[in-house]
Amino acid sequence: MGRVSEFNEFRTRMNERILGADNKAIKRFFGVDTLTYEPGALDEKTKEMMGLVASMVLRCDDCISYHIQQCRNLGVSDAEFQDLFSVALVVGGSIVIPHLRRGVAFLDELNAQNS
Amino acid sequence: MGRVSEFNEFRTRMNERILGADNKAIKRFFGVDTLTYEPGALDEKTKEMMGLVASMVLRCDDCISYHIQQCRNLGVSDAEFQDLFSVALVVGGSIVIPHLRRGVAFLDELNAQNS
Amino acid sequence: MGRVSEFNEFRTRMNERILGADNKAIKRFFGVDTLTYEPGALDEKTKEMMGLVASMVLRCDDCISYHIQQCRNLGVSDAEFQDLFSVALVVGGSIVIPHLRRGVAFLDELNAQNS
Amino acid sequence: MGRVSEFNEFRTRMNERILGADNKAIKRFFGVDTLTYEPGALDEKTKEMMGLVASMVLRCDDCISYHIQQCRNLGVSDAEFQDLFSVALVVGGSIVIPHLRRGVAFLDELNAQNS
Amino acid sequence: MGRVSEFNEFRTRMNERILGADNKAIKRFFGVDTLTYEPGALDEKTKEMMGLVASMVLRCDDCISYHIQQCRNLGVSDAEFQDLFSVALVVGGSIVIPHLRRGVAFLDELNAQNS
């Protein structure tokens, strides 16, 4: 199983495990999280790109992988990804670089899978 | 002098002071910072909105004020600001709320000035 | 108006302003935030103490002021506050100290008001 | 060797290696760290729960694993863990979720070992 | 009273207040903090410069002011300050800039006082 499938399998399994514990605040938080990325005044693509930039400057590899996948499914082009990465890099500094490297490697795996 | 002018006056004065010290790496960093927000594959408005989300989750009041001003000048609507704030809030958590309060207060001052 | 009243006045006013903008995700987030501190398996006092420790290691002065106020209203003693501060300080490091200083000053103002 | 034993073995071995280098400030820091979680005005369980919340909002997987183990040994119940997780999630935002997933997986392994 | 004296007066007064509460872990932490900057394999100047860089990337204005003062007393030159600032800026990103502005303004006040 490649890195992409492993990531998605673990993510799905543990989300179910967490929601299954039936804590009201946690369940509602997950609900708000989903609601936030639904199209509104801003479209889904813009919101997912924002989620990706936020994940990069906060340096969370799993969040980066997730939003890269979402952005790609919503049609973010390679050049748009690069522009987005540049904003995250300049705001967050060189400390973002290792996460950028892993993010780009994840994006390359996604692209390889679909070609 | 209101909060908006004070912020801009201090920002301009200190940037000049910093660039005047003539350190090559610092000057080039400021150059890259400017370059990053120029329109490319993504337009200026999208980039500034990303800069704002990044500033909110990293919780930097001055960066938030700056990007709110830029976003407003580039035509970000009230409803778009709210959508953007919701992404920053959900990614960054309740710790973002005090910065959201100050950001909204700054936006209100900007709007009051121009009405 | 002292620092305590100013803080509470601004907090209340801006929360109303933010909720008044009527963004569904933001409103629900505020709802989850309130729900989280309601007594459950853990009592309110323990939850507020956790909120305070989290605010200290994330170094947010307003969040610290807010949770200090809540903790005090829920009967957290001076010695308990000190123990809590020690955990935040050791986990978060010396970078927490300036926030500890402002937190203690806020607590002293609260105590002065009520004596 | 499962994830739990690997984690504990590496932790113990490297702590000995670090303390063996005999740097006075580092050794004293480790001493203060131990002292902080000893029962005082707050009991050990409350302090370890605080350590866990702090580790979650600062997003350190190893610190989360360590404090989950401590909390479990001190009798934190499943429902208490869920309440604690909800506070960390709401304060720290969705960026905490991947760490929550790994923390819950670690807790499940701990529980599997002891059943 | 200028910003420099205000900063130092509040710092001294609150440190005394905190240590006066007589919490063993907090007192020992403050002891380790002092010990850490004493000359050892690295001299005091190098350690204070490291403390300053760390404070800048963690974006704590008071810690930045404190270490700027220490560095200046230990003979860090203007060009050395600029080099140090460039490292903090590049590692930490543009989010550091507002703290750099306030740090440089603080350094200028220190220099004005002593001229």
Next chain:
Amino acid sequence: MGRVSEFNEFRTRMNERILGADNKAIKRFFGVDTLTYEPGALDEKTKEMMGLVASMVLRCDDCISYHIQQCRNLGVSDAEFQDLFSVALVVGGSIVIPHLRRGVAFLDELNAQNS
């Protein structure tokens, strides 16, 4: 392939991949990053030590590995490393410890390779 070679191989390969995408802002950022550590008012060793401290308090394992390697090549002694680690630990708190453990393990591998 050991951890050291794997780290360096992935780092080199992905940096080439990122720079190959030919985004002007990203390329210039990498240029500024290199420039920053060149000797100036401060020598390379001091700058790399600062980069290491900054990476430790920001808790980025890859950045820590990279700067440990650079510091070692520039002649940082074991005792100097320990002093540096103590500053990072005290500023950043116990949350730094897991990164310190992995950093020391990486340094030990580097030393084993060259003996």
